[in-house]
Amino acid sequence: MNPQDFLDVDRDLSDEERAIRDTVRDYSTAELLPHVADWYDAGTIPDPRGLARGLGKLGVFGMHLSGYGCAGTNAVSYGLACRELEAVDSGLRSFVSVQGSLAMTAIHRYGTEEQKSEWLPRMATGEALGCFGLTEPDSGSDPGSMRTRARRDGGDWVLDGTKMWITNGSVADCAVVWAATDEGIRGFLVPTSAPGFSANIIHKKLSLRASITSELVLDGVRLPADALLPGAQGLKAPLSCLSEARYGIVWGVAGAARACLLAAIDYSRARVQFDRPIASFQLTQRKIADMLVDVNQAMLTALHIGRLKDAGQAQHAHISFGKLANVRAAQRVAATSRGIHGANGITLEYPVMRHMLNLETVATYEGTEEVHALTLGRAATGLDAFR
Template sequence: MESRQSDGRSDVASASDLLDLDSEFSGAELAVRGSVRELVDRRVRPHIAGWFEQARFPVELIPELAALGLLGMHLSGYGCAGRSAVEYGLAMQELEAGDSGIRTFVSVQGSLAMTAISRFGSEQQKADWLPRMAGGEAIGCFGLTEPTAGSDPSSMLTTARLQAGEWVLDGSKRWIGLASIADVAVIWARTEEGIRGFLVPTATPGFRAVPIPQKLSMRASIQCDVTLSGVRLPESAALPQAIGLRAAFACLNEARYGIAWGAVGAARDSFDQALAVALRRTQFGRPIAGFQLTQQKLVDMALGIQKAHLVALRIGRLKDAGRLEPHMISFAKLDNTRVAIEVARTARTVLGGDGVTLEHSPLRHASNLESVRTYEGTDEVHTLVLGERITGLQAFR
């Protein structure tokens, strides 16, 4: 067996890599993974327990994430890194191995807000916002979900109406990541033409974002309630091509893709910590890793991680080839998140009572993953997406 560092992670790969999946990645892909892993080891792991306990997102990390080219890294031009889908996925995997909250920041900034501007914005909007967002100088958020419109965004109540040459927005949004620190919000609202996307500078009068308190999950992250009360914007604030929910869903699919990779990172980190403890903790005269029931847990966890990693790699290669379809993203987001939660929970049992403390990561990961399985489409929604693909019958209504 390869030598492992004190925290249980191999110098090269996790002991869960039973199929040598590392050999499937190019040197460039592994270099991206290595640079993000180094950042997580150096800047996230030593502090994440405190950030989680204090319910604090570490804004001081933003310049370092930007310096690695992670903000909008899958986009090209306007200061974005133009990395491949697989490189992006590996970066998300390493960030979530540190904590879901750190990966979520990069997802909200890049996969949601920056993607909306890049795909659906005017040249002026792209030039105004994307370079600053890629550099971490401006933060974005994505306002789709509402208190009464989560899985069914078509029922949103937020409105935008043209009045004397200005858009006037009224409504509320909930669970909006980064809204209280954002400089610009991509807000989706109902108009006479249907649902459209708008760029709302958060300093605009009438825009208010308040962090949601007392969370039991995603504590090292920011989610907010947003209210829009008579927010007035120029006509140019509308994203010209963001018409209809298909535009919003295109952004969500970018985030869901990253989640499929990120969940593997949370599962792998949970496994690695459980294995490290199992190898060094002695009971009844030998390491608990030497008992059959513990080995069964370790094997089942490793099998789940490998299968989830294969799914992530498959959709990554399909995405880079331009062949990825929405139902494939639902497959990966649904199943990889399920696997990751089960791995994290099982890893906690290997740690015994100590596993309920923030000294170890599995229960923190499991708690975060309860949010991950809910946002960007619940388990139920992705199940019905796949059900429709299999049967040809839509069961949403």
């Protein structure tokens, strides 16, 4: 039986969905997997523009959006792409997720026709890169407390503030920045070439190292009136984009968990101790059985939420359920797989500790475990425990 799809979850995929899965898997295995350990070791992506062009040709940027050069696939197809990318590395799925589910979705959903036409076709091909500026040094789980401000000055807007933990921030051409105004929280398209805008790369990360993470500084950045995303009013706008990105995580971490399970099976069959493969020992088989259950339950959860999303029935609490459950499962699988690998598990010759450390970041960003637990608690009881 196939351990990576023990319950034959993928039998419910359409021919088109299978084709997308296989295309992204083949590309990721051939073009990304051979390099990702070196990128992780170096703590960066050496050629983000080249990576973007390749992924643009693959068609994964904004693939769930329609028009403007986007593929217009269904939610399950996008989820499958996230699964196959994160099976290689969480940083690569984040690269695609920030571009498509955050920056492009914000423009597609809330921008003017001129903004969409200017940015989306180039972002879909990877010619232009975007980032999403919501989180701040003192504002993470409570984005409504942001300190970045935008004030009117004649016909212009002037932005001041700092954004933190911004994927692709230092390589982006356009930043979608959320700021507090006298009219509430609004979104702005900020060209990164604008005077007063700077991006500082965050170094010394121990997780998500095959990714570029930055601090954005806005020091009197002056923007014309048409930089405003007119359809985005209030905190619900950026949170709706985050929900799109979280959906990709639900699928992505299932891919990371699958990679760790397969690595553990291969290693335990080849590793001989006491004159027999360690896979033949009861304790090892129990660990593999637990991992097998976690991986396949995570894939079932992802597929079901994807079908709900395609039917227009997925609520944000469903996405919270998926992120909470699947990230937790993936962390268990990665840690167990690392243990099966013994001392070899801490090296980059094997993917397991890289995935294990990456999942520490994935568990934190776009909603911590505590935030999603409270979201589910509110959905179940009808009572809000956030404040």
